[in-house]
Amino acid sequence: MQLSEKAAYVKGMIDGLELDPTDKQTKVFKLIADLLGDMAQEIKDLEQCYDDVCDQLDGVSEDLAGVEDIIYDEDYDNGSISFGSDGLNDEYSYEVTCPTCGNIEYLSEDSLNEGSITCSECGEVLEFDYSEDELDASDDDAEDDIKE
Ligand SMILES: [Zn+2]
Secondary structure, three states: OOHHHHHHHHHHHHHHOOOOOOOHHHHHHHHHHHHHHHHHHHHHHHHHHHHHHHHHHHHHHHHHHHHHHHHHHHHHHHHHOOOOOOOOOHHHEEEEEOOOOOOEEEEEHHHHHHOEEEOOOOOOEEEOOOOHHHHHOOHHHHHHHOOO
């Protein structure tokens, strides 16, 4: 039985007693019965609000999860091809200038270990030795070349 039903039941019981309507105690009983009914209705309204808020919060959580997917995927992608234009990630990434078209390719350590990559601009296969000299060669020039 719900609260509102219980309140109505109590009110009915009090009415059923056929108390003297002029008696002060009867008035107090009826006021209490009305108050119970009002409180039951208020609680019911609050429960409805609570349910609505929960539903909306679920929606927000789902939206946030979608946003998190986008953000973390992007971070992951950036990480896998990460290269320090600021120099912070130099030990994990390298760049190679295509001798044919001048395109700058950025390498992770994994692709570096494979010994060659294919230029994404002209399709030239770029082979390279693991050489520090070559890697440090053209940091400044590279930044101008990759501007679009
Ligand atoms: Zn090329």
